[in-house]
Amino acid sequence: MTNQILKYFGFFFVFCILFGSGFYFGFKTSQSQVTNLTATKSDIKALADSSLSSQDKIVTKEVEGVFWITPGQKPDCPETHKIKAKFNNTNSGIFYSPDNKNYAKVTPQLCFATEEFARNKGFLKKY
Structure with a gap:
């Protein structure tokens, strides 16, 4: 009986340590600096224009009619x-x-x- 109590207490103790460390690391990473990605409309337009160059070829199957x-x-x-x-x-x-x-x-x-x-x-x- 005492062995079972110690076994359950051990499981509870390990669970508490793992659960607590998850909160700690979760909080720690949530406080880290996040770099926001920003782009202006001209940056986006320049990227779109560069991705579609005049060298791109659209291939279509020739079908009679x-x-x-x-x-x-x-x-x-x-x-x-x-x-x-x-x-x-x-x-x-x-x-x-x-x-x-x-x-x-x-x-x-x-x-x-x-x-x-x-x-x-x-x-x-x-x-």
Whole structure:
């Protein structure tokens, strides 16, 4: 019986030491100096500009009947691909033909040669 009491007392004592040291080291590290990282808007812009250099190349797969609008390119469809298409939030897309009343206002993400080709790729016509 005495052995069990001493054993439990020993466990309690070790627990108290470990628990107390955790508080001590936790408090000690919370009082240490923390260096705040600050950056100005011009620093952030300079970093963003340096990460996108003119040497970066965007590789797209050439597909017959599809014209991709790449970043930095004027969002216009060539004469050979008059169907303007956009992706929407549901991972599908819509396309606009030249007879659509909003055709001139649409900023395309890609262009198709024909309406049939756009439908075959899963795009829906916007009326």
